[in-house]
Amino acid sequence: xxxxxxxxxxxxxxxxxxxxxxxxxxxxxxxxxxxxxxxxxxxxxxxxxxxxxxxxxxxxxxxxxxxxxxxxxxxxxxxxxxxxxxxxxxxxxxxxxxxxxxxxxxxxxxxxxxxxxxxxxxxxxxxxxxxxxxxxxxxxxxxxxxxxxxxxxxxxxxxxxxxxxxxxxxxxxxxxxxxxxxxxxxxxxxxxxxxxxxxxxxxxxxxxxxxxxxxxxxxxxxxxxxxxxxxxxxxxxxxxxxxxxxxxxxxxxxxxxx
Amino acid sequence: xxxxxxxxxxxxxxxxxxxxxxxxxxxxxxxxxxxxxxxxxxxxxxxxxxxxxxxxxxxxxxxxxxxxxxxxxxxxxxxxxxxxxxxxxxxxxxxxxxxxxxxxxxxxxxxxxxxxxxxxxxxxxxxxxxxxxxxxxxxxxxxxxxxxxxxxxxxxxxxxxxxxxxxxxxxxxxxxxxxxxxxxxxxxxxxxxxxxxxxxxxxxxxxxxxxxxxxxxxxxxxxxxxxxxxxxxxxxxxxxxxxxxxxxxxxxxxxxxxxxxxxxxxxxxxxxx
Numbered sequence: 001x002x003x004x005x006x007x008x009x010x011x012x013x014x015x016x017x018x019x020x021x022x023x024x025x026x027x028x029x030x031x032x033x034x035x036x037x038x039x040x041x042x043x044x045x046x047x048x049x050x051x052x053x054x055x056x057x058x059x060x061x062x063x064x065x066x067x068x069x070x071x072x073x074x075x076x077x078x079x080x081x082x083x084x085x086x087x088x089x090x091x092x093x094x095x096x097x098x099x100x101x102x103x104x105x106x107x108x109x110x111x112x113x114x115x116x117x118x119x120x121x122x123x124x125x126x127x128x129x130x131x132x133x134x135x136x137x138x139x140x141x142x143x144x145x146x147x148x149x150x151x152x153x154x155x156x157x158x159x160x161x162x163x164x165x166x167x168x169x170x171x172x173x174x175x176x177x178x179x180x181x182x183x184x185x186x187x188x189x190x191x192x193x194x195x196x197x198x199x200x201x202x203x204x205x206x207x208x209x210x211x212x213x214x215x216x217x218x219x220x221x222x223x224x225x226x227x228x229x230x231x232x233x234x235x236x237x238x239x240x241x242x243x244x245x246x247x248x249x250x251x252x253x254x255x256x257x258x
Numbered sequence: 259x260x261x262x263x264x265x266x267x268x269x270x271x272x273x274x275x276x277x278x279x280x281x282x283x284x285x286x287x288x289x290x291x292x293x294x295x296x297x298x299x300x301x302x303x304x305x306x307x308x309x310x311x312x313x314x315x316x317x318x319x320x321x322x323x324x325x326x327x328x329x330x331x332x333x334x335x336x337x338x339x340x341x342x343x344x345x346x347x348x349x350x351x352x353x354x355x356x357x358x359x360x361x362x363x364x365x366x367x368x369x370x371x372x373x374x375x376x377x378x379x380x381x382x383x384x385x386x387x388x389x390x391x392x393x394x395x396x397x398x399x400x401x402x403x404x405x406x407x408x409x410x411x412x413x414x415x416x417x418x419x420x421x422x423x424x425x426x427x428x429x430x431x432x433x434x435x436x437x438x439x440x441x442x443x444x445x446x447x448x449x450x451x452x453x454x455x456x457x458x459x460x461x462x463x464x465x466x467x468x469x470x471x472x473x474x475x476x477x478x479x480x481x482x483x484x485x486x487x488x489x490x491x492x493x494x495x496x497x498x499x500x501x502x503x504x505x506x507x508x509x510x511x512x513x514x515x516x517x518x519x520x521x522x523x524x525x526x527x528x529x530x531x
Binding site: 059062063064083085087089091093094095096104105107108109136137138156 | 416418419421422423424425426427428432436437440443521522523527
């Protein structure tokens, strides 16, 4: 299962990373020769131990930092501008309403309240928060704040959605609901998603493909498709094949930490 | 939370009334004891006047005290206004350029740590216009808390939000307008509350140093004048006006802060239970 070649490379790649390395000024080598293809319309989960450089990889893709070596390419056009990013924390502006928080990316592009109103309401409807446009973040539960954060990432209709352990801080029941909702959205909208997580179960449940990263310095050490049909529901969580994939992913992770 | 969960607590309305009534009652008791003590001992009013005499003096001398109050307040508020504009403006400059911050911050600190009473005579020598000199003195003490708090606030924007703004290619101006200034708001308002009181103190101290006579003189001059004439009741009346002005400034700025932050900031948000 070790993959020295880029795993799961697809002809229809949206994004290619080739030999990407990142060394921080303090000498920490976060990534060392990362090869990764992100295919169009796939839901790719990056699985790895804490501190393996998953977040660093995501930030490089988002253009929030320069790779020390290697290159990042968008073979079919596009750019870092077409990206939505969901952080580990909801990262909302506490002084702004839900509407204004979701409006932010469009406002920064120079689209005022009126011109952006419809797009904002659409994004809020997608995450089921139509009725909370006027609420302030502190009035919402943790799960709802995360939904606002997702709506904000979606409002620009990005080609690529990057999610950095977005559901790590919410309780398990909420996490399951958000997982379901994410799958529904992903299926309905046909986005490409790169989802970083350290949870084997979450990765297998969500992903169309899983890649496993080694401990720091991070490289891709394994990758496999989750060849299970969507929609996936709670029954999938109890199925034999789910367990089989979880075992496979756990073994790969174990080896990666090694 | 159900009311039954906390039977030992006072009903909400009573609690609200008591919050005002208790301190007010205590003040009245202290004033009453003071008046009683003065009458009991037959203390001469040039040593310690009773509160009733002070109140009477306040009414009788209103025609001299009120214009003085206005003079002091004018200096205070002009100084505060200049401090807000200068403090926030400089804080913004600091966040835009590290070099400006490194070069100018020491001067701000020097101004802050040098006691105003020590610089005031110099300023009064160099600046011919007394009103302007007073304003400069009040400004010097009011300026620093606004500058340092606002600088701190501008730099404490959530770093993930900063990344988000960078992701969407926000300009410096957008970053300032939509992220840094709102983040700095609670800090700025905290600084403003301190600065309001300090501006009044600065104005009074400078007036003492100036000790100018004639028209257009503030409350501190009235105090000086009254002390020369051993008119202690008037001294107390002027002192009372200064304290009241300080309290009102503080309350007004607290209210402003509450109104601006009540929707979102932890310090102003009401909690249940």
